Amino acid sequence: MATPPRHGCMLRAEVVMCIFLVIAPLSTAIGVNYGTKGDNLPSPAKVAAFLVTLTNIDRVKLFDTNPDIVRAFAGTGISVMVTAGNGDIPGLATQTGADSWVATNIAPYYPATDISLVAVGNEIMDTADKNLIGKLVPAMQMLKDALVTAGYNKIRVSTPSSLNILVDSQPPSAARFRDVWDDAIFTPMLQFLRKTKSPLIVNTYPYFGYNGDTLPYALARPNSGVLDMGSGIMYTSMFEAQLDSVYSAMKKLGFEDVEILVGETGWPTKAMDGQIGVSPAEAAEYNKYIIREVSSGSGTPLMPKRKFETYIFTLFNEDLKPGPVAERNFGMFQPDFTPMYDIGIMKDPVKTTTAPGSVVPSAPRKVAATPMVATADALDVAVPTKANGSNNA
Template sequence: MIPDRCFGSLLLVLIGMFSNVLGAFIGVNIGTDVSSMPSASDVVSIIRAHQITHVRLYDADSHMLKALAGSGIEVIVGVTNEEVLGIGQSASTAAAWVNKNVASYVPATNITAIAVGSEVLSSVPQVAPVLVSAMNNLHKALVASDLNFHVKVSSPQSLDIIPKPFPPSTAAFNSSPNSTIYQLLQFLKNTNSYYMLNAYPYYGYTNGNGIFPIDYALFKPLPSVKQIVDPNTLFHYNSMFDAMVDATYYSIDALNFSGIPIVVTETGWPSQGGPNEPDATMENAGTFINNLIRRVSNNSGPPSRLNIPINTYIYELFNEDKRPGPVSEKNWGMLSTNGTAVFPLSLSGSSQIMGNSTTVFCVAKDGASEDKLQDGLNWACGQGQANCSVIQSGQPCYLPNSIKNHASYAYNDYYQKMRSIGGTCDFDGTATITTNDPSYRSCMFTGSSNASSGRGLFPAGEFGPVSPLGEGPKLSVSKIRFVVSAACLFIILL
């Protein structure tokens, strides 16, 4: 008899196949207040030349959305602050917005999120009462268009709504917009969306009256005598960026929400400033951006959430010389309009921004709701046009007969076929990306280098008749043990 320890060990190996996901990505914001703004097609060429895979638009510019078609680049489209009020007051206005600015472009253009307004709670508080209504109306419109599996709805907020972000463990949202914040977080939780945070260490440092050293804002190492420590948790913060993200997590915790990840939708450092802006320099901007890329690319989160990488969008692609305000406001760009770097730039720290030739697979998340997995499976096999024949009874990928296993195959088949024209790996938050090939025995997942004409090592149906697709897991423990025991024996013989 094969010992139970082999059974357990192999199960851990199989679980590990599905749990090793890609880490955080670096994206960029694309502002258009540029006097010599390149054409939309030229902008996309520049983005692709630098192998940037994620962008955020502040509106839903039709020229950019058309130019991005077929690129596979993930796009956040923006509802402007001026549009929020109308969308919040009218479900039909929201539906028209989604039809015009999202539904008419996907799947060719890979729109994955809608950013509703920009820092509404701090910059246009008079609109705050309808912000969540606008988000709800847009989400319902996405559901009606059958796009909610692929397009999330959120709203970027400034760190200013957290009046005392340090120490992070005691941070809390400003009490005045508390009810709106609570409703916003409830919406994000209900829709499996994420919190969009605009976090600027530049302002944290320049407005900090010398409380923190500039090295702390620039991700530079600090001497041991100057380590930044939260006195309540004893967590060490090696950068102001991490502290800002953690302050937001703790503020979310303070309102009794959990499981809402944070995406930094804006961060950066100006490369030039006026006489009263001595820290806006080319050197500091280059240091910040290059260290930011290295920081994000290590795939870890802030001290309180080490296992949640910090997806981040750099502010911004080009210098927006037409923007009003101080000199620094016009000089946040990373690239010149001809595509050359404004300052020495090392994008090699991020496999995502430089592109990644490693094959990736889209699989169902551990712990995902079976009802949502079933909905995702039904969509993939139906409208998504995934090839689901191999997960039918008697076929190579039918066993293990579980919704999660079947969903993983269907999700991946859809993703491999459609990713180049905008297909995403989300499925209402039930899917995730992994670099591990989930193929097993005779079941070869689409995209696997081990696939050979769609056939594996064993003939289909070798385990006999089993229950139809969709009835849930019916494979008995004895059969599982037989399969695992055979695999263990195979390993031993090797």
């Protein structure tokens, strides 16, 4: 996730009080990102127990393969997405390296921990590192082969990307993958994802694309809408427009059938002084909308009735993250498990103040039974900053 742009309209101070919005219980599970860049965060065991006992969250996305965290989710029935670090990619692009990585990072924990997907790196296309970009798809392929060889056929492999992989992303019907990357990277990547029945992971953040005038559109409040002249569709949700932009780019390459997974989306509770549209109230409003959107199964205008596995960013405020204030304040919970707001993910809101040390899962969920290469020189594409355009994630 990158730095948000500065917005031209800054009309009121932030609200720091907790807002509790009660909605109907979840009909579909929602995932959450679990970051650890904080010096005051609870232990992984307490986090896992809290999620199982007091919330309806049944899947988490990790940004590494920290053994203490992966092990903490053993026997909980919570689905876990783990991440191979960016620096692991060159090694993963070799058979020996991929086999070794699986032996070290998957074999000791699976299937006791329900590892559902391995994300290879994070937003690699934004790094402008031609070596990593060129080895990304081979690393994904080798890793999947290593997982299959080890008998872990059900574990999917993909890689998260920001919306900077697109050009002409507005209107959605005009969106396409960046020149050179479309043929050198995304065609073989989508071929791999289709073959292995794995999703394309995208990080979609209306927060990074809104301003004072478009706040209702970003939060999916009642608004006049944005017309896509190419399709004739009137969009009233920036989130849906972002997803349809990804779909349009995939369709132009002939891969519209590949699943889309939302790896990150969210809204901060606090930002720089005076920034309009940032408080616990707006964060609750956006995440409540995301849960309703995901749970409904209604899809988007270009993908009706399609469901999207979605992970809200993020579980906790992380006080050690660099950058603007907002980067440290996307959390749904304080480190002591106090909710920043209630959007219907708590099993019993009365228990949200339970002392972390006393949270013990009484009935763990059931656990599953045991069980195209691009050269670096071809990838010389400039990467814009996330402050450009209206679909920045």
